[in-house]
Amino acid sequence: MKLVKSLLVTGLIATLSFGALANADSSNKLKTMLTAKLGLSVSSVKPMPIDGLFEVMTDRGIFYSSQDGRYIMRGNIFDTVNGFTNLTEGAMAKMRNAKLESYASSMIVYPAKDEQYTVTVFTDVDCGYCRRLHSQMQQYNDLGITVRYMAYPRGGQDSKTWASMESLWCSSDQRKAMDDLKSGTEIAQSVCPNRIPDHYQLGVEFGVTGTPAIVLDDGTLIPGYQPPAKLLEVLKS
Incomplete structure (x- = not known):
């Protein structure tokens, strides 16, 4: 009996190993x-819970593919x-968290004195709602929310905003330059x-399509302006 059990276990392990190798x-x-x-940089391909469907993580976000492509x-x-869970956003959130911290040293940060939460905002200095958010910076900070800025000039590399944001990031006093702009x-x-090019490309990869775009500390992306009190509600939930 022990020999039979041993053979069954060995066979099961071999089957699982073969399945993993096949996948x-x-x-x-x-x-x-x-x-x-696709002509894109594919960072990972992994099977989904749906038979025959694969998740494809690229530098333009997530695609899904049949097994034969x-x-x-x-x-x-x-x-x-399972609670109408968004599997796509869950995978994107993990990816954002994994990549974002390597950019921390190049962010412009407005720290809260009694920090409870940190959000990362992809911003455009000429965007109306970005300016509105920035005008309320003290309110965000007073609520314990630290704001970290990443550059996302919506007009692209040939725009006046791109040049302004390059000058901003080159400034000896970045926060004053940000306030001015x-x-x-x-x-x-x-x-x-x-x-700036790296920030912009990361925004594209994260799924940013407009500004401001707010990344929460769990990797969730919220498109658009959020008033201080509303953002706090979101963070608490």
């Missing part, structure tokens, strides 16, 4: 194929049994090595 092999083949087909789609997938005051133009 890894399928994922690797699919990653190579989709990198060529023939069919590709984009959108949110919800689990209707957000109030409509021009600052001296300057050029230096900076991470």
